[in-house]
Amino acid sequence: MNEPQEPKSPDIQGEGNYEATRRYDKATTDFVKSGKVDEAARNARPQSEAEAEEMRKAEQEGKxxxxxxxxxxxxGGASK
Structure with a gap:
């Protein structure tokens, strides 16, 4: 006969961790509402043409x- 299975960890819930998803969604919403998105975008842009080229190459590799x-x-994508 088969041994009884141990209960799954409460952190693993099917396809993912719902509590972690809620925390991420809240943190993302809070960040957007903070008004710091434009500043973060400016800070994230490439600092040189070489860095910009490296980013383009990485994007193409991923694609x-x-x-x-x-x-x-x-x-004009899918409509709801």
Whole structure:
């Protein structure tokens, strides 16, 4: 006969950790409401043309592994 299985960890809930998702969503919402998004975007931009080129190459590398763009992201994408 099969041994009884131990209960799953309360942190693992099917496809993910719902509490962690709630914390992330709240932190993201709080950050957007803080008014610091534009400043963070300015601080994240490349500091040199070499860094900008490195970022473009990394983006292309990532895209080369992608299965394709989500059609909903295109201009005039899927309507609700």
């Amino acid at each position: 080369s592994h992608a299965k394709g763009e989500d059609p909903a992201l295109r201009k």
